[in-house]
Amino acid sequence: DIQMTQSPSSLSASVGDRVTITCRASQGIRNDLGWYQQKPGKAPKRLIYAASSLQSGVPSRFSGSGSGTEFTLTISSLQPEDFATYYCLQHNSYPPTFGRGTKVEIK
Amino acid sequence: EVQLVESGGGLVKPGGSLRLSCAASGFTFSNAWMTWVRQAPGKGLEWVGRIKSKIDGGTTDYAAPVKGRFSISRDDSKTTLYLQMNSLKTEDTAVYYCTTDAVHLNDYWGQGTLVTVSS
Numbered sequence: 001d002i003q004m005t006q007s008p009s010s011l012s013a014s015v016g017d018r019v020t021i022t023c024r025a026s027q028g029i030r031n032d033l034g035w036y037q038q039k040p041g042k043a044p045k046r047l048i049y050a051a052s053s054l055q056s057g058v059p060s061r062f063s064g065s066g067s068g069t070e071f072t073l074t075i076s077s078l079q080p081e082d083f084a085t086y087y088c089l090q091h092n093s094y095p096p097t098f099g100r101g102t103k104v105e106i107k
Numbered sequence: 108e109v110q111l112v113e114s115g116g117g118l119v120k121p122g123g124s125l126r127l128s129c130a131a132s133g134f135t136f137s138n139a140w141m142t143w144v145r146q147a148p149g150k151g152l153e154w155v156g157r158i159k160s161k162i163d164g165g166t167t168d169y170a171a172p173v174k175g176r177f178s179i180s181r182d183d184s185k186t187t188l189y190l191q192m193n194s195l196k197t198e199d200t201a202v203y204y205c206t207t208d209a210v211h212l213n214d215y216w217g218q219g220t221l222v223t224v225s226s
């Protein structure tokens with residue numbers, strides 16, 4: 001199985017900060033990666049698909065980059081509604097595997 | 108409006124069985140590959156399994172921890188996805204979500220249904 005190493009596991013940031021979360025795949029996955037946001041008690045919601053494409057309706061402050069084994073989710077200016085847990089998911093190789101999550105908390 | 112509504116969760120004893128349903132509406136269900144994802148209490152997301160659309164073969168794939176115990180099926184006439192869970196273990200305790208597969212441009216999720224396996 002492909003392992004997705006996500007970092008950091010948590011971070012504290014202030015409104016307006018630029019935030020970067022990274023996922024590293026144990027082998028190349030082309031751009032078959034999505035980024036998900038999950039708020040407590042809610043279902044996940046995909047923000048980014050194909051590593052860098054913004055899901056319809058998602059604010060443009062979210063962006064994704066990377067290909068192969070290194071991927072990044074960036075929030076350009078953190079907003080109050082962005083405090084949540086973020087996961088990456090690779091679907092290049094079965095079984096699809098999630099990163100362990102990054103909890104973004106208020107500083 | 109797109110809706111995915113899971114049902115069938117509850118409390119079951121170890122070794123027992125449960126069938127989850129996911130009723131879909133608002134999109135062309137028959138064309139969609141559908142996936143089950145679960146989340147144990149306080150833990151991260153775990154992919155459980157997937158079923159392709161019938162036009163793409165209707166085949167299924169499963170994660171290793173559930174292979175041989177869980178079975179995914181679909182009834183396109185009822186636009187409903189199913190997860191049959193047998194030989195349940197305490198470690199299967201989780202919220203189970205149905206969702207469109209990651210290969211699709213559209214991303215739809217249900218609200219989740221809680222399965223508790225406990226004696």
